Amino acid sequence: MLKVRKAVIPVAGLGTRVLPASKAIPKEMMTVVDKPVIQYVVEEAVAAGIKEIILVTRNGKSAIEDHFDSHYELEAELARKNKTALLATIQHIVPADVSIVSVRQAEAKGLGHAVHCAANVVSDEPFVVILPDVLVHNATGQVNDLARMIGEFELNQAAQIMVGEVPIDKVHLYGIADCNGIMPKSGGSTAIKGLVEKPTQSEAPSNLAVIGRYVLPAQVMGLLAQGKPGAGGEIQLTVAIDELLTEQAVDAYKMMGTTYDCGEKLGYLMANIAYGLQHGETADGLRSFIEALD
Ligand code: G1P
Numbered sequence: 001m002l003k004v005r006k007a008v009i010p011v012a013g014l015g016t017r018v019l020p021a022s023k024a025i026p027k028e029m030m031t032v033v034d035k036p037v038i039q040y041v042v043e044e045a046v047a048a049g050i051k052e053i054i055l056v057t058r059n060g061k062s063a064i065e066d067h068f069d070s071h072y073e074l075e076a077e078l079a080r081k082n083k084t085a086l087l088a089t090i091q092h093i094v095p096a097d098v099s100i101v102s103v104r105q106a107e108a109k110g111l112g113h114a115v116h117c118a119a120n121v122v123s124d125e126p127f128v129v130i131l132p133d134v135l136v137h138n139a140t141g142q143v144n145d146l147a148r149m150i151g152e153f154e155l156n157q158a159a160q161i162m163v164g165e166v167p168i169d170k171v172h173l174y175g176i177a178d179c180n181g182i183m184p185k186s187g188g189s190t191a192i193k194g195l196v197e198k199p200t201q202s203e204a205p206s207n208l209a210v211i212g213r214y215v216l217p218a219q220v221m222g223l224l225a226q227g228k229p230g231a232g233g234e235i236q237l238t239v240a241i242d243e244l245l246t247e248q249a250v251d252a253y254k255m256m257g258t259t260y261d262c263g264e265k266l267g268y269l270m271a272n273i274a275y276g277l278q279h280g281e282t283a284d285g286l287r288s289f290i291e292a293l294d
Helices: 037-047 062-068 072-080 084-090 111-116 143-157 170-172 219-225 239-243 265-276 283-292
Strands: 006-011 052-057 099-104 127-131 134-137 159-165 175-178 190-193 194-197 206-214 252-256 258-261
Touching: 006 111, 037 062, 037 134, 037 143, 052 062, 062 099, 072 084, 111 219, 134 194, 134 206, 134 265, 143 159, 143 206, 143 252, 159 239, 170 206, 175 258, 190 239, 194 239, 206 239, 206 252, 219 239, 258 265, 265 283
Parallel strands: 006 052, 006 127, 052 099, 159 252
Antiparallel strands: 127 206, 134 258, 159 206, 175 194, 175 206, 190 252
């Protein structure tokens, strides 16, 4: 049985939808309550059993790698002042058995190109792709969606693409899945017949949008290596997955959690409110504040 141990997280994007905030800091380092967005995403991967995280990054984004590295002066200072709880929040952000490595994407040639930059590190193993703009929030006690997708892949080797329903006037923003008219149950998978990147409303085969979590076999890297440009002239992951469909089973997994797109302003604000209402230090104060708003 092929185990899924590696996750590719493309972080080389310019973050133009959240300018000017992302001019000098990576958009992945923007804070939701008290942690950068990238930390939530890495924690989601770790909770799903991932042991090796491969960041696909670029110049000017080293704050992301620094965040997961140790910070000797700060740790020594907090230890000296006996600030144990605070010290724990910056130490061991990932467990000791999880490694984080990075590769570079020297040119902005699309998501498929970014994923292919990790090909040598992924090697011949199946892997997960996580788009870091999208936070997936699963209810307390619920096995996270990514872990369920990995479980499904390990059971029957079918690639798993996380989907969620979007309003029909938003299909042009996403990869859209053709599931032969079948609507998968939340938390369940159904076979995909085809995938189309950013279709018009009339071209869209459904309103099931690719949400930013994928479990893929190693042969996707070979398909991406051919570098066929798709929508917008970029090398699209969606195109490679659509080709994979001719070789093996690919499933749409319908998510159970709630998503927040932190790569755009409204989604980022909504994430801060949703996560702030669940954080022990901020929940009560934030709720009172919202209730008192006109
Ligand atoms: C990318 C993918 C698209 C997917 C979307 C999810 O598009 O190409 O298939 O639906 O992420 O956020 P982007 O948002 O990078 O244009």
